[in-house]
Amino acid sequence: MGGFKHLVVVKFKEDVEVEVILKGMEKLVSEVDAVKCFEWGQDIESPEMLRQGFTHAFLMTFEKKEDYTAFTTHPTHIEFSATFVAAIDKFVVLDFPSVVAKSPA
Amino acid sequence: MGGFKHLVVVKFKEDVEVEVILKGMEKLVSEVDAVKCFEWGQDIESPEMLRQGFTHAFLMTFEKKEDYTAFTTHPTHIEFSATFVAAIDKFVVLDFPSVVAKSPA
DSSP states (O other): OOSEEEEEEEEEOTTOOHHHHHHHHHHHHHHOTTOOEEEEEEOSSSOHHHHTTOOEEEEEEESSHHHHHHHHTOHHHHHHHHHHHHHEEEEEEEEEEOEEEEOOO | OOSEEEEEEEEEOTTOOHHHHHHHHHHHHHHOTTOOEEEEEEOSSSOHHHHTTOOEEEEEEESSHHHHHHHHTOHHHHHHHHHHHHHEEEEEEEEEEOEEEEOOO
């Protein structure tokens, strides 16, 4: 929780092997120390009217904004980004300092 | 981290007092025990081409999907949802079991 967040919400193209993309993303975050936490999920619950065609969310956490900025220019990230962009039909990216309003006791 | 996530990405209407909405949301999560964690943020970094007009992300964590389902029918949630929906221009909602692929050592 907290830190600086890099949130990517996507809809993959229909012919994409999502498992391959996921493996590439897991390799990426494992190789870049600046990524402190990475979790993702595939929507299983939300009605189509709410999810608007999007299917997956990816959330990376960095200690601070500068670490995220360094990540964006990391060679492994640049290489993976090309693969990722080619695989998605649409996307939303938000980058923000996280405000923790409630946390486990 | 982990658990069942309720992710809401929005663009607020231009005349909305976002602070008021945020206070309502913080009140909501403080009143509902099923919400284990709540963090949010306002994008400060992403180019408009990437954020696609969206400005805020809200992320709630539940222990399990059933807790999220109970939350959706909680009277306080139903009441707040009406206020929230009236305040937003567009949105994406994703609900998913979180896969933690990297976590702090």
